[in-house]
Every structure is written in structure tokens, then in C-alpha cells.
Amino acid sequence: xxxxxxxxxxxxxxxxxxxxxxxxxxxxxxxxxxxxxxxxxxxxxxxxxxxxxxxxxxxxxxxxxxxxxxxxxxxxxxxxxxxxxxxxxxxxxxxxxxxxx
Amino acid sequence: xxxxxxxxxxxxxxxxxxxxxxxxxxxxxxxxxxxxxxxxxxxxxxxxxxxxxxxxxxxxxxxxxxxxxxxxxxxxxxxxxxxxxxxxxxxxxxxxxxxxxxxxxxxxxxxxxxxxxxxxxxxxxxxxxxxxxxxxxxxxxxxxxxxxxxxxxxxxxxxxxxxxxxxxxxxxxxxxxxxxxxxxxxxxxxxxxxxxxxxxxxxxxxxxxxxxxxxxxxxxxxxxxxxxxxxxxxxxx
Numbered sequence: 001x002x003x004x005x006x007x008x009x010x011x012x013x014x015x016x017x018x019x020x021x022x023x024x025x026x027x028x029x030x031x032x033x034x035x036x037x038x039x040x041x042x043x044x045x046x047x048x049x050x051x052x053x054x055x056x057x058x059x060x061x062x063x064x065x066x067x068x069x070x071x072x073x074x075x076x077x078x079x080x081x082x083x084x085x086x087x088x089x090x091x092x093x094x095x096x097x098x099x100x101x
Numbered sequence: 102x103x104x105x106x107x108x109x110x111x112x113x114x115x116x117x118x119x120x121x122x123x124x125x126x127x128x129x130x131x132x133x134x135x136x137x138x139x140x141x142x143x144x145x146x147x148x149x150x151x152x153x154x155x156x157x158x159x160x161x162x163x164x165x166x167x168x169x170x171x172x173x174x175x176x177x178x179x180x181x182x183x184x185x186x187x188x189x190x191x192x193x194x195x196x197x198x199x200x201x202x203x204x205x206x207x208x209x210x211x212x213x214x215x216x217x218x219x220x221x222x223x224x225x226x227x228x229x230x231x232x233x234x235x236x237x238x239x240x241x242x243x244x245x246x247x248x249x250x251x252x253x254x255x256x257x258x259x260x261x262x263x264x265x266x267x268x269x270x271x272x273x274x275x276x277x278x279x280x281x282x283x284x285x286x287x288x289x290x291x292x293x294x295x296x297x298x299x300x301x302x303x304x305x306x307x308x309x310x311x312x313x314x315x316x317x318x319x320x321x322x323x324x325x326x327x328x329x330x331x332x333x334x335x336x337x338x
Contacts, residue, residue, distance in 0.1 A: 011297070015336040074254025079308035083225065090146040097182045099142055099175075 026051075127158040128233065129212030129270075133202035134163060137220045138170045144220050145179050145188065151226040157233065162209055163220075164202045165192040200287050204277055207270070215268045224265040228307045232267040235303045242272045242300035245292070251306030263309060264288050272300055281337075286330035293338045 012020070032039060033048050091101070130148060134141060145161060152159040163176045173192055180188040191209050193202070207215060216232070218224050224246060232244045246265040247253050268276075275298070282290045295302060 013335075013337060069249070074248075074252070074308075076254040076256045076308040076310070079225070079254075080256040080310050083222065083310050086147065087143055090143050094142050094146060094182070099178050099182060101142070 125158070126214060126233075127160065127212035128152070128214045128216055128229075128267075129206075129210035130159065130161045130216045130218065131203055131206035131210070132161060132163050132218065132220045133199060133206070134165045134168060134172050134176075134220045135196060136168045136170045136172060138168070138172045138175050140221050141172055141175050142179060144222055144226070145183070147226040148229070149183060149187070151229050155230040155233075157230065158212075160187055160189055160210070160212060162189045162191055162206045164206045165190070166196040166202065167192070167194050198283060199285075200277065200280065200283065203273070207274060207277075210270065213270050215270050215273050216266070217268070217273075218265040219263050221263075223263045223309055223311065224307060225310070228265070228305060229267075231305050232265075235305050236267055239301065239303045241303035243268050243292075243295055244303040244305060246307035247304045248307060248309050250304060253306035253308060255309045256311060265307065276300075282330070282333065285326075286333060289330060290334055290338065293334055297338070 029047065029051060031037075033044060035044075039047070095101070132141075132144070137144075141163070145163075148159070148161055151157075163179075165173050165176060167173075173190070176188070176190050176192075180190055189209055191206060193205065203217065214233075214236070216229060218226075228246060232246070235241065236244045244267040248255055272295070276291045276294050279294045279298075280287050280290045292302065
């Protein structure tokens with residue numbers, strides 16, 4: 001018996017979740033910019049280009065994060081050196097124990 | 102053990118190692134190999150050294166997929182040197198893929214924890230006792246090595262997604278059963294599925310030294326296939 005399988009509910013894929021959220025926010029934005037709630041024009045002036053601004057900001061943030069992470073990535077010379085010396089030790093020990101390389 | 106994995110989320114209080122007397126943990130290292138004749142003796146020597154120095158009970162399961170370079174002969178010599186209770190050879194006829202190598206290896210594992218790593222010296226076994234310590238500290242289901250935090254880092258610029266992870270045996274069995282991708286994407290998918298199943302995941306900073314023997318293949322190819330894998334997971338999980 002596999003009770004796990006019988007009880008499992010279908011979860012939305014991440015893609016489906018994002019599309020759902022975008023549809024919701026997108027329709028709210030469209031409704032408001034087209035005058036659904038009669039907002040003052042200063043509000044509408046900000047709201048209208050908001051998606052574009054958000055997209056560009058997200059792109060900049062992503063690039064900045066990647067750049068920062070690449071620049072601050074630890075370089076471990078010590079680890080490389082240690083590994084080299086242990087390789088020598090390993091080969092010597094294994095040869096003693098009968099390994100034919 | 103069957104009752105534990107049948108439910109969708111094991112309650113926290115039941116996270117005990119299954120099937121072994123308490124305080125007698127054993128760690129099975131799965132080493133799928135393909136053409137690792139040069140690296141295999143070294144990785145095994147380093148593993149034996151790390152485990153022995155820490156007094157940890159272990160076994161190393163070498164799953165060779167019919168390597169043409171003599172990896173199997175080297176593995177046999179290692180079995181003679183260290184004993185067939187510590188070095189288990191479970192080879193296969195030809196390259197059958199990473200996922201099936203793990204499944205095959207797990208069938209023969211007698212430990213209650215499984216460690217998956219690459220046989221090419223990119224990850225140093227000296228971190229394994231830290232993984233074990235971290236797992237006990239947080240009672241984690243999975244412990245993964247990270248190059249991005251703490252003292253983690255790299256030497257050399259191989260961007261390939263090398264992974265070293267410690268799993269509770271029953272957790273790995275459950276995850277493998279659920280995963281559908283192939284190759285490296287499969288390893289990414291395992292973590293996604295693990296989160297969905299509410300398994301706990303710990304991280305240990307590790308250093309990654311680019312492969313010592315053999316060719317390093319840095320290329321746009323890796324980046325493209327990584328992104329493809331990511332998008333696939335995004336759309337299917």
C-alpha cells in the first residue's frame with residue numbers, strides 16, 4: 001500500500017505560480033492605469049511606467065550581485081598546496097602497501 | 102522504515118538513524134567513477150585517512166561504469182590493501198548515468214548515512230568529519246558543501262557543478278525515487294524536492310580545487326546547460 005501516493009495533492013509548479021502572480025498584478029496595474037478607481041493623475045503617472053522601472057531595477061540588482069560575488073570569491077591557494085603535498089604522501093604510502101600505479 | 106517514508110513529512114521527533122543501534126553510525130561513501138585511474142587511489146587514501154583519524158565507521162563503494170583506462174584494476178588493488186569490508190567494488194558494464202549509479206550503490210550500502218562526492222579530488226575528504234559534525238549539530242536530513250559562504254572558495258575556475266553531500270540513507274532513497282532529471286540537473290532537482298518534502302538542509306563551507314589530473318573543461322557550454330537545467334526545474338517542480 002502506498003498511502004503517500006494516494007494522499008498527495010498536486011502543487012503548482014514554480015512557473016505556474018509566477019504566471020498566476022503576474023496575471024494578478026498585471027491585471028491590477030492595467031485596471032488602475034486605465035481608470036478603474038479614479039486615482040489622481042499624479043498617482044497614475046507613477047503607476048504607468050512602474051513595471052518597466054521594476055524590471056530594469058531587478059536586472060541591475062542581478063548584475064550587481066553577480067559582479068560582487070565574482071569579485072569577492074575566495075581564492076584558496078593554501079588548499080591547492082596542501083592537496084599537492086598530500087598527493088605525494090598518498091603515493092608514497094600506497095606504493096609501500098603494494099599499489100602499482 | 103517503511104512507515105516512515107510512506108507519509109509526506111516525517112515529524113521532527115522521529116529523525117533517528119534507522120536500522121542501526123544508537124551511537125553506531127556508519128557512513129557509506131558512494132564513488133561513481135569513469136576513467137579515474139589517477140585520482141581514485143588518492144581519493145580513497147584521503148577518505149581512509151579522514152575517517153580513521155576521526156574514528157568514524159565507514160565504507161567506500163566504488164561504482165565503476167566499465168572504464169577503459171583500468172580504473173577497475175586500481176580499485177581492486179585498493180580493495181586488497183584496505184579490505185573488502187571497507188572498499189566495496191560494485192562495477193557496471195558501461196556508462197549508465199549518475200542517478201542509476203547512486204541507486205546501484207545504495208543497494209549495497211550498509212551505512213545509515215550516505216555521502217555522495219566526485220572521485221576527481223575536487224572535494225577534499227577532510228571536510229567529511231565537518232559534515233558529520235554539522236549534521237549532528239542541527240539534526241539535518243541533508244548537509245551540502247558550499248563554496249560561497251564562510252571559508253569556502255575555489256582554486257581554479259572550473260564552473261562545473263561539483264557536489265558533495267551527506268544524506269540520511271532513507272532521505273536519499275526517497276529523493277531518488279521522486280527525481281526525474283538526468284545528469285547534473287538531477288542533483289539540483291534533489292534539493293528542490295528535498296525542500297518540497299520539508300527535509301532540513303545544512304551547509305558546510307568547503308574549498309574546491311580544480312582537478313589535478315585530467316583536463317579541465319571550462320566553457321560556455323556548462324553555463325548554457327546549467328541555465329537550461331534551471332529553467333527545466335522552474336517549469337516542472
